[in-house]
Amino acid sequence: MVFILALLAAIALIWCLSAITEKIRLGLSLSQALLYAPFKLFYRICDSRIQLARNAQAPLIYVVTHQSRIDPALMLSLLPDDTLHILDSVTAKSIWMEPWRELARTIAFNAEHVFVSRRLVRALKGKGRLAVYIPANVEPDLRSFRLYRAVIRIAIQANARIVPIFIGGAQTLPFQASGKAPATRHWFPRLKISVLEPMNAAELLARNGSPANRNAHALFDRVAEARLAATDEDQSLFQAVRNAAENFGPGRIALEDATGSKLSYRRLLTGARVLGRDIAGRTRPGESVGIMLPNANATVLALLGIASAGRVSALVNFTAGPANIEAAMNTAVVRIIVSSRSFVEKARLEEIVQALEAVGMEFLWLEDFRASATLREKLCAALLWRYPLIRQDAQKPAVILFTSGSEGLPKAAILSHRNLIANAMQAEARVTISTDDIALNVLPMFHSFGLTAGTLLPLFNGIRLFLYPSPLHYKLIAQLAGRIKPTVMFGTDTFLAQYGRAASDGDFSSLRFAVAGAEAVRDETRKLWRERFGTAIIEGYGLTEAAPVVAVNTAIHGREGTVGRLLPGMAMRIEKVDGVAEGGRLFLAGPNVMMGYMTAERPGELQPLEEGWHDTGDIITVDNEGFITITGRAARFAKIAGEMVPLGILEVLAQDLWPQERHAVISIPDSKRGERIILVTTASKANVESLRKAGKQAGIAPLAIPATIIKVEEIPALGSGKTDYRHTRQLALEELGSSKK
Missing domain, CATH: 3.40.1130.10 (Glycerol-3-phosphate (1)-acyltransferase)
Known part of the structure; x- marks a missing residue:
C-alpha cells in the first residue's frame, strides 16, 4: 500500500512539475497546463x-x-x-x-x-x-x-x-x-x-x-x-527509408522485382549498409558513384548504400549510347560505376562498358560484391541496419540526374536529399495513397519520375512496390499487372497507350489510378483506359530540375487538358514572352527545386540557381482555380514572318487527325521566312491539305501550317518515352538533304 501511494505521489509530482514547466514555457493557464502535461509526456x-x-x-x-x-x-x-x-x-x-x-x-x-x-x-x-x-x-x-x-x-x-x-x-x-x-x-x-x-x-x-x-x-x-x-525534411534518403521501416515495421515487404526477389525494409537497409561500406573503401566522401542498373531491388540497394556512405549517386541512362554516357560521366566526374554482368549481357551493353573502361572508369560488379562480402560484414550490417555509415546531411547532394536532352545536349541536375524527400512528401500531401496500395513502377530510375514518384514515394510511405526492368515489354507488363493486382501505376502517355492496347480486359482493372507525366496525355489514351479498365489517368507536370513533380491533377480535383495544380510549398513566377498573347514563361522555386547544374564545360562544379529560381522554359497559362495548362516551350516556338507559332499546338492538330499515330513538329532555319515548320509523322496518310482544313477550323493561321511532311516508320524517343526532338530534327534534315540530291 505504501509503495502504491508513493508511486501515485511520484506521478502527481511529475505531472505538476511538467504542468508548471509548460505554463511558464508556453504562457498557458494553469488549467490548460495541467491538461496538456500528459499529452506532452506521452507523445x-x-x-x-x-x-x-x-x-x-x-x-x-x-x-x-x-x-x-x-x-x-x-x-x-x-x-x-x-x-x-x-x-x-x-x-x-x-x-x-x-x-x-x-x-x-x-x-x-x-x-x-x-x-x-x-x-x-x-x-x-x-x-x-x-x-x-x-x-x-x-x-x-x-x-x-x-x-x-x-x-x-x-x-x-x-x-x-x-x-x-x-x-x-x-x-x-x-x-x-x-x-x-x-x-x-x-x-x-x-x-x-x-x-x-x-x-x-x-x-x-x-x-x-x-x-x-x-x-x-x-x-x-x-x-x-x-x-x-509537419514532415521531417532534414534527413537523408537512407534515414527516410529507415524511418519508414520503424513506422511500418522492419519486416514489412518493401520491394519485389521481376526475378521474384522480395526485400523487407530490414533486409534492404542491411544490404545497403554492406554495399555502402565497400563503396566507402573505394571512394572519397562526396564523390559521385555511377549506377547502371535496371529497375530492380539491387538498384534501390545501391542508391541507399551510396547515400549511407555519404557519396552521390549518378544514375546512368544506359539507353543514351556510349558517347552520351561517357560525356555524362565526365561531367559528374565519375570513376566507379555499380552494375551487373548479367544485366549488361541481357541488355547488350558491352559496347558501353568497353567505352567507359577505355577512358579509365572502373566497374563494381554486383556479382563480385556478393561473393566477396564476409560473414562478419553481414553480421555487423544486420545488427546496425538502422544506422548510416557516416553522419548524414540532408542539404548535401544525393543524386545526379541527367536532363532528357529532348531539344539539346543533356545537363547534370544536382538534387539534394532534401529536394527528393520534399518532392515525395509534396506529392503525398496532394494525392491519396495508403499502405493498402500496391505500386507498379516500370519507368527507369535514371528518369526523375521513375525515381521519385515511382520508387521513393512508395518506399517512404509503406507502399509495397513492384519494380519491372523495362517499360517496353508491353504485353508482359499487362500480364504482370493482371497477376500482382497493383492499385497505383506510373507511366507516360506513350507507354500507357501501348499497355492499354496490349492488355486483356481485366489486366489493369485493379488500378485506382495511373499517374502520367513527361508528355501530354492524349484523349484517346484516357478513353481507352476509362472504357477498358475503368481506370482514371491523372496527369501531372514535372521536370528533372524539380525532382521532378511540379503540379498534378487528382482523382477529385482534376481538369482534363491541364497538368493540375501547383504542389504545396512551391512558388511560381510567370514572365511575359514577346509574341505570346496569353500566359508566359514559368519560373519555379521551392524545397524540391534542384541545387544547380553541372555542365561539360565545368565538370564536377556545382553551378547554383540564381536566387533559387529555375527557368523551366515552359510557356503556361493558369486558370482561376490554379489549374496549369502547358501551351508550349520557349524552345518549341517558331518565328514565321514575325509571328510566334507554338509547335505543340500543331502536334495536337496532327494527333486529332491521325490519333493512332505518332507525330513531332520541328522547325528549321529558312532564308525567306526565318523558320520553316515540318511535320514528322508515322501516319502514312498524312497530307498537307487535311492539315490546312483542320487548322482553318481550329483558327490557326495558314502560315503556321507545316508545308512539309516527312513520313517515317518510327519517331525517335528517349528512354522515358518522350519525343527526342534533337534526333528528330537531325532525321528531318537528313531526309530533306537526301531528297534534294
Missing part, C-alpha cells in the same frame, strides 16, 4: 511553433486538420482560452472531453449553421479567435470542400487572418476522427505540431504567383503546406 510533442499561433494578433481563424480524436483536446489545451472552438458532434458530446471543453468556449458543428451564420463573423470582428476543424482528407470531396469556402468567406467578412495547424504523427493514432482505424497503428507516436504564419485572404491569393487563384483553393493549398511542414 513527446514538438510544439515549438505553437507560440506563433498563440501570439498572432486577432481576429484569427485557426484551421486545424482533424485527424484523431485527441486533436481538439490538444488545441483546447494550447490555443488562447478566448478561442471559440467549433467541434464535431462526437467531440462535442464525448464524456472524456468534458475537462478540455471547460477550457474555452465551444459550439457543436452544424454544417448549415457554419455556412450561413453571421454569429461567427460577429465573434471574430475585433479581437475574436475561431478554431475550425477541417476533415483530414488529402483529396476532400465536394461536401468537405464547402467548408474551405465557408472559412475563407468568413475570414473575408471579418477581415481575419488564417493560421493552418497540422499535428504530424496523429494519423497513426488508433482513435481516428473518421472512425476508420489507421493502416499503421501506434499508441504513443511522437507528435509534431506544424503551425504556419497567419495570412489574410489577399495574402493567400498572392502567395504562389498564381494570377487569379480562387479563395477556397488558396486556403486548400495553404492547409496542404501545413501538412508538408
